[in-house]
Every structure is written in C-alpha cells, then in structure tokens.
Amino acid sequence: MRKCLRVNLFVNFVIPLCLIVYSGLGIAKNILITDIAKSASNEWQVTYKSKVPIQSLQFAITRDFSRHNRWTIVEQGFELSQLAGKDSVFRRDGTAFTEVTFRLTPTYTHLPKYFAPFSPFSEGSMVFHSARFFACANLCLSNENTWYIRVTVPDRDTILFSGNVVKNQASWYDSNDGTKVFVGQLKPIHNSHFSAVIDPALPSAIVENLSVFLPKAMEVLANQLKANSKHPILFASFGPTDDEEYGRQGGVLPNQIFMHWYGKITPINQYELLWFYAHEAVHVYQDIAAANIAEKDAWIHEGHAEYLASKLLEQFLPESKSYILSRLNQAEAECRKILETTSLDVLAENGEYQALYYCGLQFYQLAEHYSKDKEIGYKLWQHLARDRGIERQIDAKSLLTVLSNYIDDEGLVRIKAELGI
C-alpha cells in the first residue's frame, strides 16, 4: 500500500502591490467578476462574468494539471487547455463568450510550491484560497494584480475574510497572493492578539498548545516588533483525503497563519509544531511587505523567524530546551557544510529554502554570540524598522550596518566571513 507523508512548509513570496491598471486608450480594464458559490447541498462552483465578449479566459496561476481533473465546465462547447504553462478556457468553435461556470472539487489537494485551493475542516467548514480563482479576460498581463471576488454561501454559514465576518454574500478586490477565506459554521476563538478557527477533531494536545502558547507568543511579538496594528487569524484544519496520502501543509499570508492536516494525523513532536507556528507568527509581525526584502535575501527574514521561534519556545516552554538546542546545532552544522560549496545567493537562486533557513538562523545565532545580547533578534528588527524611512531596502548590507551598532568590528568580520556576505 502506497503511503506518502508530505510536510510542506514554504516561504511567503511578497509581490509589490500594484494599482488598478488602465489601458493607454483611457478605457477601464475588463476585470472579470469571479463568483464563487457554495450551495445548500455543499456543492461549490465558480462563474466568471465579463462585461464584454471575450475570446478566452486565462488563469493567473497554474502550477500543474489539477484543474483539468478537478474543475468541470458546466456549459457545453468550452475547452480547458494549458497553453504556454497557463490554464486557459475558450469555446471550441472560436466564438466569444461573456460567462463560463465550473463545478469544483472541494477537497484538499497539494499544488507544487503553492497554497492548497481547499482545506476542509472535519465538520464541513472550509478554508479556500482566493488566488486559485484569479483569472483574466483573454490573457493575463504581467502587471495584472486586481481581482474582483464575490462569495455566496447558504444562510447557515459565515464568511470570514480580511478581518470581516459576513453572512450570505461578501465581495472584495483582491491582489498579490490572495487570501484564505473561511466558510462554515465553526465559531472562531477571539482574544486580544489574534483570532483562531481550530478544528475540534484535532488531538487535544495540539488544540491546547495552540490556545495557550500562541497568545503569549503573539503578545511578545506585538510588544517587541511593534508592527502596525495586527490581528492575525489562525486556521488549523483537519480533513480526510480520497486517496491514501496524509500529511500536513502550513503557510502564511498577510495576517493569516494556517496549517492543514490531511488524511490522518501522524504522531507529531509538539515542539516542532509550536516552532512552526511561532515562525509563522514572527512573519506576521515582521511586516515583510513593507520591509522590502528581495527573494534572494529571503534568509534574512526566514532566519529571523527561525531565531525568534527558538527564543519564544525558550521563554514559554523551558522544558523544550534540548529540542531547541538540537535545532540550533543542526542549523550551525548544516549551514557550515553547505557554504563550503555554495553561496547564499546560489541557494536562493536554486530555491533551496531549507538551507536558507539553516544559514539565516546561524546568522542570528552568531549575532547573539558576538553581541552577548539575547534580545538581539528583537533589537535588530526594531532598528531596521526605524531606519526604513531612509533605507527602504533590507539586504545583507543594511542588516550588517545595523548589526555594527551592537557588536565590535572583529565579530562583524567573522560573521561576514562565515556567511560569505
């Protein structure tokens, strides 16, 4: 029997926000209406509507051929094809159209290096990812970044999106990597620093740890990193799969942290789980969208999230000390080994995120070692945030400039040499 455990944790790519684009002719761009609907019998469908006839509809994000198996076109005469790596829809007879509807498969599926479209909860609630539905009239241009989403659900359900709680119907303009949208009857837990929707079928140890550790961690981050007012929402869902696969996938979007367990829940190290959530919580408060960090410098914020996760565990779960030490030692050893043959830039180019996590964490460990300051992770970030007005770009150079306020020249030289920065 084939079984596959997949654990996917990935970085959040930050794409700069673009304004609504108008064509040079002064005609407003044709932004499609994307109507996502859940019926009373729990069927999901999406209808795209165009104000003017279009020849084709192209999806902004295509990661594999999963739409071809999971999306069924309701109307006759349409075809879904992948052209130049992008899913596109057109009429077989070549005529223009203004509307097309797909029936969806609302189950968990893994998309390569991207957020899952649907994360079902055990009792029937759902989290879906809006960017799965981003589509353009005719073709998507590279600067396309405004999407009109409308969601309609049965009376019994609630819609949660971007801090809003709505019944029946919600609509908004979406952008960038989209957002996770909750639809269902589970009641969120609210406290002063975050809201959470936690699947009641998850083991009680997970539920307890999340609801005790995370509020404390969020409070420290809110006070220390002083990011603009944040009230993140956490989704922890658990749903069956229709194949034998099981595992978990987690991630973060602006003000959202989520993890989905699918298939079955495998024995899990609670410290590893809390480390994951702490890491993602740090991202929420880092304000990386405003910090302007290039993808090649991802080790700066990933390492920072890793380092502060270790600090938060140390602070609130002192019994996790040996687990923390093993991760810190592993990061040090792995990073040293990797950098013998490869540079940080090449690791980033090749998308070797695990290596970037190790080396990023090693950077902050060294910063603590040479500064002899256990608060250095918070101080560096506060300092970078203060300087941001003058120095918009956070990169290795600006990080080292800030660090030079806390360590002597010798320490700085050694860190630069060890990381090759």
Ligand SMILES: [Zn+2]
């Ligand atoms: Zn991260």
